[in-house]
Amino acid sequence: MKAPHWIAGAWVGVPSADSIDPATGESIGQFADGGAAEADAAIAAARNVFDRTTWAQDARLRQDVLLAWAGALDAQREPLATLLTRENGKAIAQSRGEIAAAISEVRYYAGLARHIAGHVLESEPGTISTMLREAAGVAAIFVPWNAPAVLLVRSLAPALAAGCTAIVKSAAQTPLVIAAMLRCFEQTALPKGAVNLVHEIGYAAGERLVESHDVDIVSFTGSTATGKKIMAAAAESMKKLSLELGGKSCCVVFEDADVVAIAPRIARAATIISGQQCTAARRVLVHARRAAEMREHLTRALEALRVGEGINEAMDIGPLIDAATRDAVYQTIARACDEADRVLLRGTRSGHAFLSPTLIEHSDPKAFFCQEEIFGPFVTLETFDTEAQAIDRANDTVFGLSASVWTNDGARAFRIARALRNGTVWINDHNKLFAEAETGGYRQSGLGRLHGYDALADFTEIKHICMPAGVAEGIAPLR
Template sequence: MYINGEWVKTNEWMEVTNPATGETIGSVPIITHKQMDLVINSAELAFHEWKRLSVYERAAYLHKWYELIDKNAEEIARVLTMEQGKPLKEALGEVHYANSFLEWYKEEGKRMYGETIPSQFREKRILIQKQPIGVVAAITPWNFPAAMITRKVAPALVAGCTIIIKPASQTPLTALLLAKYGHEAGIPKGVLNVITGKSSLIGDNLLQDPRVKKLTFTGSTEIGKQLMAQAATTVKKVSLELGGHAPFIVFEDANIEKAVKGAIQSKFRNAGQTCICANRIFVHESIHSTFIERFVEEVKKLKIGNGLNSQSDIGPLIDLSARNKVQSQIKDAIENGGLIHCGGRVVADNFLEPTVISNVKDEMMVMTEETFGPVAPIATFRNEDEVVNRANNSPYGLAAYFYTESLSRMYRVTESLEYGIIGVNDAAPSTAQAPFGGLKESGIGREGSHYGLDEYVEVKYVSISI
């Protein structure tokens, strides 16, 4: 682990395996109670020095870190593929995407402006200051083990906070490699920490300790609710990026080729293991047959295999539990009248063929539960109001997509969909300078953009009588 600027071991270890092969590729320590207190204390002590640096000094550290990650992107991508499974070309794309947050925030931090507000009294002045919140606990997921770290760390560090990162147990090696390059960039000890071990021990300690002022978490809605409840005991600030069940709507006036390309890109990236991937595809009944024919044609071209193989488009699911969940959704769809056009079979332990199912009903598991796998259910609709209501009929509100050539419809539908991120003729909306986050049970707060910076500061009001 990386604690207070040093590499730390314990007597207990847990293995990290490659989901494509089942091979053990490394081991990481299981943190102890004593070390938990050490890391929190170190981050707290470092905070008082780190926050006193000018934002330009903090940004300079981020810039050095950015350069080292850029220089070693291929090494990081290879480790990422080995422990997470996604194709190497996707892993490399993720590393560059992750690095874009360091690049963005090293500049955006310099614009963390306060305000002067006019007073109604001649003898008073009103000042608004933004100051770093303190020690941050960041709990990150396995599906994007690089990007979900930098999207949290970059704004936290440039704002003046220190951070303790707990990566997913399936993918800790990428996090530790990022910490290595942060260390080489000269980030002062205690500012950046990466710990590994039992989630219950780590979570309980981070959330119960009043020295930790902020929790940022990306993961399932179920776990997010539990963490939010625990954080309430010390009234921590929280930002949660939780589950999604994205609708992907293809209207009758859509460019079908663009829509097919977008659906492939959104649905099958990372084998469908993304929180914003297309999970429910709605196609207007007048173009339904044409869309399915072209979509299936393109899906059949996708190659399944070990992510280290440069020809692979679809890697493994993260583990057998994930595979079993996806299989149960396929089985439920078939038993209730769904028609499989391609895929549906297990190729190897964690590998599942990309699957297209039509004649789906809104009550099926695949249309009501987050899938996190390479399954594309396609339903039909008759009109705009109907499909918007069906798209909104979900506790989730993270991302939604629709394809249309109508400017009027673009405004109507974007204003009607209850989602925090909407892609209009765009299946890849994520970018460092835009706010990422959801509505309803998909989370609280935003990551990326200047809104993401605000998640790591406290607003202080100063009233001055002159």
Template structure:
């Protein structure tokens, strides 16, 4: 059985004491044990942080931009070469569709190559304030960066923080999700097999609890936390880092509205919302969660959407005919099933999702649901549900559409569906969201920054701005004697 272990100061370890504690990782499609992981503690976190500090202070890594670029390019090539094996394990441990797994790895490869280019272009600037008096503004790496990851997209979410951190010259400590820790190890092997990477630049500690994450937040030797996950945990991280005033990059929860106007192409919009809402079985923070539909087409559109969701084939991620795979575990499957039962008592259910019978019933499978909600204060509108349960609402005017779209504290992503591009731009400007797509959803690129407002977090990932949280600006003043 494959075992995921910690990587600390250039070595794969079961523990720093030699007393390895192993825990199981499950296949959510079958509930069977698929792998194991070494369960870490504060001792492993301290060792990893110490190694990262030594590497940052004692090696030439932070001053070697060309080397960092070459390492990232080699990392991308090795990751691409291993994509089939990594995709197999991603499907096994996460449960997602194989095409989603391959797409995720491809996005990671693109991200690495993009930041490899930026690594050699980290320019500062010089300004002559007055004759003979100069200010030099130098760009420097922030120091030790901790990357805390969820399970839903372990390759993409690792690389989109790791690539800019390494490009900037930081050293890193990674805390992967234990459910998919073996996937993270397979990705890291593509990097740490490069002998040019100094010991201590890359470190990774796995845990099933919170002790490691808590120490990463509290340690005065960690300079940056890059976290992707729920808003609730993000707020706890912000609180835990207050005493050390770390720089934080937080991409948190989402409740993405898709605003559907009467002049849209109804059939294409339905197809786009099904794809955007059921990506990773709805377990993506940017997935469509709320569908706001103009009143004059509401009846027709809601019927079409319910029928399209009902027709989705739910099945194992390694079955090419499957259109949606399972959730991460049976506990989350049962949570979604409970929400559907609540909706039947309190809302109007247009499509009732259910746990399949037979072999699929043993795994974390549940079919999609569509729930009609009018009250903006409803938990179905205000809370992130993180599963294949879509909420549909109606509006009559453009102002009401904007009001409803902005009615939650989440503001990560949204989409506007209309053939009137002036309307699309106008509405997008008024929606408080870090990303707004037009007539599509979930289009993400290495070159383009993403990030939310309010309870969806702060900081940016991807793009040039993705480097900012891993870099500092130093002002050096000097005079020439003129």
């Protein structure tokens, strides 16, 4: 497959950089390697459509485009899932689920496109205040490699529904699947230049998108460190930022939970996308009375997961995104094992980029491996004695993206969920994400919310239009 840039409705640039299958190390296609010039051209195209056409005012057209895009994606559902697994490495069942979720989310925002409501009030006698929620402008969307299909859609779909135009920047590890998804717009009435795509290996295009005064919104999903750099670079233009950043999700397991039943579920939540998901279960905080059971059953559940090529239906865990990343994660995990109180399961390297799960137990929540996001199949086990201790330990982190509470006591589940400083808290589940339900983080896990109705806030501005209409003749003012 060849993936050029897509700018102003034309596929441009010579695909020459290889996209690598992380399971084998082999090239599966080529993509164009761009930079600042391609970013400038894409910005100009998006700016022209936003400023010089009625795209931002034509909600019915935007809905038609989104519905047609969903239909075109649906027709390519299995090829897209296969391409996603070959380019990203994840288990094919996860890729099928991701493509299905992306299609569902496009349809969800198509439904909202014609109901981006404002409100009207009479702020004083005869003065009419109208609040319009209108498109914020040109959006730069940075799509990460770990879940590129659904993370493309969860920014691009609300941006288009709101009336924005967009420049998508793919991750260098997954450009082919992004290009394949955007190519489906060719079967719609999308205006040329309303959506643009730029690939690059380096950073020049991304830096131009963040710094440009002609870009009004940056929507970025990725590491907290990169998110901080984007905030600093965007300060000069004061653009809107939508940032979903790192996480260190904690599963809080109380003494009444069925450890035997939940251990396999937590193991899968910890190893989704080979542990390369920001909401993956990374810390398991279990009541001390159930610690022995959790050690045994979580170790057994992680050990039972099958590691291999994601395209093989029998595999549970695919490779990490590339060999260099796998080796770096492995070295960090090796250091954690050296410093941990106890190593319950030590992961091993194999093949081009495979890494099996590691489980360690530790008593100090301040340890680097309890605090830092390690983007791989790595889990820490910790214990607590009281509710207050569980809350304190779970909240002892700079992150606040997600967590889960495991208990049969409904009142306890809710009060613990309220006490946890996280944007999403699941009860007796983990990693349940929906188009309809907003996600985002507290603290250093980011700014704004994506998914759900509130995602539109990241791509809109509220305008107050005030008109002194006066009062009807014969009506006397009271003061």
